[in-house]
Amino acid sequence: MKLTVAGNAKEYANGLTVAQLIELEKVETPQYVTVSINDEFVESGVFANTSLKDGDNVEFLYFMGGGR
């Protein structure tokens, strides 16, 4: 299936989950990454159960914060 990952067209096997995509894309410090699929944010607890489908647009966003 065709995915757009961080703006880049990619080809992946059908049935891929968000958790698997994070591994394949070698996303660093995934515990601090927010994922959106077609502009909808995915709860981190369901990455392993969320399957991607052909045409999905996936973004990885790093948490940014701090203080004082």
Next chain:
Amino acid sequence: MTTIRLKQQDYEAIVAHAKSGLPNEACGLLAGKADGDVKTVEKIYLLSNPDNSPEHFSIDPKEQLAAVKDMRANGFVPLGNFHSHPSTPARLSEEDIRLAYDGKASYLILSLAGESPVLNAFGVVGGEVVPQKLSIF
């Protein structure tokens, strides 16, 4: 040493954004071009601070996503972020360092603690703070 080039008008917009957010911290993103060790900021994104706190900030993922798409559409790359310290110096706090995951990003801190604003730039590589040169033009 990495150099961050920031337009005077963008510097002034960051200061105004931070002052308008007082007493809370204010934050935003920086985008532009990177050429070796020189990063030129072409666009700043003045974002909200969902923490609404004088001691903490975080960037709203929805605003972050919109900014990332805009950067891409304009041919810019993400260069880093900025946030204000309303009552503490323009240095990275322990929390700032702990939450600085991106070794390629520049972290700009604007202090409003003194009579005049002070803006400094840093990188964080492997938990170590690396000062960067800030050039306002």
